[in-house]
Amino acid sequence: MGEEHFLEINNLFKSYGEGDSKQEVLKGLSFKVRKGEFCVLLGPSGSGKSTLLNIIGGIDTADSGYISINSDKLEDMNEKSLTLYRRKHLGYVFQLYNLIPNLNVKENIEVGAYLSDSPLDIDDLIKTLGLWEHRYKLPNQLSGGQQQRTSIGRAIVKNPDILLCDEPTGALDFNTSKEILKLIEDVNKKYGNTIVMVTHNAAISAMADHTIKLLDGNIRENITNKEKISADKLEW
Numbered sequence: 001m002g003e004e005h006f007l008e009i010n011n012l013f014k015s016y017g018e019g020d021s022k023q024e025v026l027k028g029l030s031f032k033v034r035k036g037e038f039c040v041l042l043g044p045s046g047s048g049k050s051t052l053l054n055i056i057g058g059i060d061t062a063d064s065g066y067i068s069i070n071s072d073k074l075e076d077m078n079e080k081s082l083t084l085y086r087r088k089h090l091g092y093v094f095q096l097y098n099l100i101p102n103l104n105v106k107e108n109i110e111v112g113a114y115l116s117d118s119p120l121d122i123d124d125l126i127k128t129l130g131l132w133e134h135r136y137k138l139p140n141q142l143s144g145g146q147q148q149r150t151s152i153g154r155a156i157v158k159n160p161d162i163l164l165c166d167e168p169t170g171a172l173d174f175n176t177s178k179e180i181l182k183l184i185e186d187v188n189k190k191y192g193n194t195i196v197m198v199t200h201n202a203a204i205s206a207m208a209d210h211t212i213k214l215l216d217g218n219i220r221e222n223i224t225n226k227e228k229i230s231a232d233k234l235e236w
């Protein structure tokens with residue numbers, strides 16, 4: 001794959017509502033992400049970040065424009081191939097973990113593995129996640145950070161081409177947030193997945209290869225970061 005562009009967002013428009021209540025949320029966005037890149041979508045509340053992430057994730061659709069991954073256009077896919085695409089190529093990490101409450105850590109991660117033809121080694125991954133001694137605990141026996149580690153495990157175990165993260169540290173304190181960001185950084189390095197992370201925290205762009213700053217549905221800045229720093233050095 002090398003340096004070629006892998007994920008392409010082309011002239012994307014999206015609005016909600018009709019007539020007087022119509023709201024333009026994305027106003028013609030275009031940018032490209034390279035394979036293996038750590039890309040941050042940064043912007044204030046309401047700027048359209050989650051909408052964009054959901055369209056990339058194939059769980060919402062654009063009004064016009066397109067997303068292509070590896071030269072495949074999402075909009076050309078029927079429902080069946082879109083489902084397969086989501087299952088095989090995407091991992092999703094949410095702000096509020098969304099773990100299955102009556103399954104333990106290991107079983108929650110196994111759910112992700114079950115969806116893949118070529119999952120990562122689960123025990124090895126649980127160790128990378130720092131969850132080995134917690135692997136038989138249920139989500140309600142875990143801290144917020146441990147729950148988020150588990151949800152990252154569930155998303156990454158299928159070794160997705162793209163890991164989409166929507167405010168993954170939004171519900172966590174400063175130190176735990178940094179641990180989670182470090183884990184995402186380690187995962188990006190170890191497995192080479194392309195990462196697209198939504199955040200309103202500008203400090204996080206210092207650890208990213210690429211930052212897209214959104215404001216009112218437009219791209220305000222498209223920045224390549226040549227001197228990124230490690231997550232454990234971030235301050236905010």
Ligand SMILES: Nc1ncnc2c1ncn2[C@@H]1O[C@H](COP(=O)(O)OP(=O)(O)OP(=O)(O)O)[C@@H](O)[C@H]1O
Nearest residue numbers: 016017025043044045046047048049050051052200
């Ligand atoms: N399903 C929907 N129906 C109607 N309006 C929506 C819908 N989803 C989002 N919006 C509106 O689109 C705008 C952008 O929302 P979006 O969630 O993409 O922003 P965001 O940048 O992710 O914000 P936040 O950081 O608060 O999550 C908001 O004004 C929101 O009210």
